[in-house]
Amino acid sequence: MGKVIEKKIEILVENLEKGMSITCFLDVPQIFKKMDDVTISFLKRINFKKIKIRRFSKTLDILAKDLMPYDEVLEFYPLNPPLVINNQKTIDVFLQYGFKKITALVTETVSNTNGRSLTIVMEETKANLNRIKDNIDNSRKIIDKGYEVLSDMFEQKQISEKHITGAKELARDMVVNISKNSQASMVLSILKDHDEYTFRHCVDVANQVIIVCNFMGDKSEKHLQIISMGGLLHDIGKSMIPKEIINKPGPLSDDEWAIMKKHPTYSAEILSRQGVDDIAIDIAHFHHVKKNGKGYPQKAFSEISDLAKLTAISDVFQALVTKRPYKMTDPPNIALSKIRQWASDDFDERLVDLFIKSFGVYPIGSVVLLNDKRIAFVVGRGDETTRPLVAVVVDENRKFVRNSDFVDLSNPEFNELKIVKPLDHRKIFKEKAAELFMRLELH
Numbered sequence: 001m002g003k004v005i006e007k008k009i010e011i012l013v014e015n016l017e018k019g020m021s022i023t024c025f026l027d028v029p030q031i032f033k034k035m036d037d038v039t040i041s042f043l044k045r046i047n048f049k050k051i052k053i054r055r056f057s058k059t060l061d062i063l064a065k066d067l068m069p070y071d072e073v074l075e076f077y078p079l080n081p082p083l084v085i086n087n088q089k090t091i092d093v094f095l096q097y098g099f100k101k102i103t104a105l106v107t108e109t110v111s112n113t114n115g116r117s118l119t120i121v122m123e124e125t126k127a128n129l130n131r132i133k134d135n136i137d138n139s140r141k142i143i144d145k146g147y148e149v150l151s152d153m154f155e156q157k158q159i160s161e162k163h164i165t166g167a168k169e170l171a172r173d174m175v176v177n178i179s180k181n182s183q184a185s186m187v188l189s190i191l192k193d194h195d196e197y198t199f200r201h202c203v204d205v206a207n208q209v210i211i212v213c214n215f216m217g218d219k220s221e222k223h224l225q226i227i228s229m230g231g232l233l234h235d236i237g238k239s240m241i242p243k244e245i246i247n248k249p250g251p252l253s254d255d256e257w258a259i260m261k262k263h264p265t266y267s268a269e270i271l272s273r274q275g276v277d278d279i280a281i282d283i284a285h286f287h288h289v290k291k292n293g294k295g296y297p298q299k300a301f302s303e304i305s306d307l308a309k310l311t312a313i314s315d316v317f318q319a320l321v322t323k324r325p326y327k328m329t330d331p332p333n334i335a336l337s338k339i340r341q342w343a344s345d346d347f348d349e350r351l352v353d354l355f356i357k358s359f360g361v362y363p364i365g366s367v368v369l370l371n372d373k374r375i376a377f378v379v380g381r382g383d384e385t386t387r388p389l390v391a392v393v394v395d396e397n398r399k400f401v402r403n404s405d406f407v408d409l410s411n412p413e414f415n416e417l418k419i420v421k422p423l424d425h426r427k428i429f430k431e432k433a434a435e436l437f438m439r440l441e442l443h
């Protein structure tokens with residue numbers, strides 16, 4: 001039993017299929033920057049009622065039939081009526097001309113409870129995945145640059161103005177990138193594969209905290225940059241702690257702990273000497289204060305800022321999901337459930353809830369084992385929090401699959417399937433998880 005619905009979705013031209021209709025072209029390929037007769041005749045063939053163009057420095061809305069050589073197309077208005085795709089050739093022609101993004105009208109028989117058929121959900125997921133993939137490279141570049149800037153900083157005995165300027169630039173790049181596509185940064189932080197180093201930890205904490213703040217609706221770039229600075233430099237005081245203590249593989253002695261516990265105070269001292277914003281200093285100073293008073297330095301939990309409390313949560317989360325010489329890693333949602341457990345002693349429970357909500361139960365990029373023995377990446381949230389959208393990457397015989405089966409676990413069609421447990425991506429894919437995620441093809 002189902003009813004037919006029509007839905008407008010934003011997708012890439014390469015994901016167009018027969019039977020869909022194009023309602024609007026969302027980008028203007030390079031070839032239309034300067035009209036010639038061939039491109040004019042192509043545009044006339046498609047039923048463009050209105051096109052925004054530039055002609056001799058004037059901006060005009062015209063019909064395709066009125067195009068002239070040397071006009072520059074600025075924007076396409078919606079097609080009326082929509083253009084029905086009858087064959088693959090039409091799709092190929094659009095691809096050849098360089099169109100990338102469109103809105104398409106999809107007619108579907110609704111089969112699931114919330115009115116979204118599998119095809120619609122899959123198209124939306126494909127479009128979202130493509131947006132994430134497009135942004136992952138940029139996010140990776142910024143994070144790698146962050147590792148470079150901070151590793152150099154942690155090597156120095158004296159933190160200079162140059163280092164602070166570098167960190168500020170980095171904080172700005174991170175914020176701009178996350179406001180563009182926070183999911184890409186999230187996927188990278190979920191699928192990280194490196195061992196623990198303080199400088200990496202700092203970049204990851206900063207990244208996580210601004211993802212959460214962005215999720216919570218803090219859209220002020222200036223504010224987010226200051227928060228990011230706090231995250232990036234929260235452990236900078238460790239540069240003052242002897243290397244033997246920082247790098248000691250086993251547990252620390254009482255004396256060593258006493259020295260280690262000074263690092264947040266050192267961080268605050270360094271940052272205030274450099275004239276860094278008070279909000280960032282506060283984050284650095286109090287990121288190890290606990291609700292039960294067992295943290296350090298001694299300070300009433302009620303007196304520290306929400307941002308320092310949030311950084312404390314992110315600090316512990318990053319420690320749990322990162323490999324260290326003496327411990328295995330936790331998959332993200334195991335780490336989140338540990339944080340939930342510890343919240344009554346250590347954290348602000350309201351902020352823990354927000355932190356967990358920003359991930360969802362199964363964050364995009366996490367790896368799960370299904371009850372039919374297949375292994376899948378989570379690729380979207382879906383309609384039910386505990387039954388996300390997944391893409392199968394390893395079949396029941398432990399073989400990698402090239403074209404991933406797309407499964408919407410909230411769709412009744414997949415009632416039999418369920419997630420048995422989350423898996424550590426490093427155990428399954430070694431250090432290749434992010435690369436595999438980038439190569440996902442859903443079908």
Ligand SMILES: [Fe+2]
Binds near residue numbers: 263
């Ligand atoms: Fe710390």
Ligand SMILES: [Fe+2]
Binds near residue numbers: 201
């Ligand atoms: Fe830390």
